[in-house]
Amino acid sequence: MDATLELDRVLVPVDGSEESLEAVEYAVALADRYGATVHAVYVLGEEVVRAIETDAVAREDVAQETEAFTDTVREQCADAGVDVSTAIAYGYSTRRKTTHPGSAILDTAEEVEADFLVVPREPVSGEPGAVLEKAAEYVLLYASQPVLSV
Incomplete structure (x- = not known):
């Protein structure tokens, strides 16, 4: 049995950090390899x-x-000849306790029908703007799609 991976859309959350740009590189490589598109959500x-x-x-x-x-x-996507779409998501809410970066990523994955997720790991820099460091573990635990943490 040949278990070939089929991808149409790769989701990559970004937050303005260098780590999220590295995750984009991986998402682009996957999309290019499998003829998929990339959806980048800025959290x-x-x-x-x-x-x-x-x-x-x-x-x-x-x-x-x-x-x-x-x-x-x-x-980055254009340089590789990969189609990309983008969005912005609130990774926090003063009105809903259940809104956090991980849930925003998984909600977006469902909305855009992502087949695969590429999430940055915790940054070593500890930058205050690095939102996704809080999300990687949550996404790894609860995603219904395959996840690559980079």
Whole structure:
């Protein structure tokens, strides 16, 4: 029996960190190998979400920052000839206790019908903006799709 992996869409969560760019490289390689597309979801962390909700920062400013990062993701995909789509997700909510980076990633995976997930591991840098360090273990435990943690 030949157990060939078939992929249509690879989901890669990003948060603006170098580690998430490395995860994009793996997602692009998988997508290229299997003729799939990449969906990159930029996951906003607690500090940013609170700042948006309290008007300490303008939504437009956050959108510009995430757009600049996702432009880098788009360039990586274009260089490899891989189609990419992008989105932004709140990885935290002041209204729903169950919203956190891991649940935002898994919800997005279901919405876009991802076949495979590539998640960055905890960054060694400990950057305050690194949202995905809290999500990797959750995604590994609860994802219904295969997961590569890089």
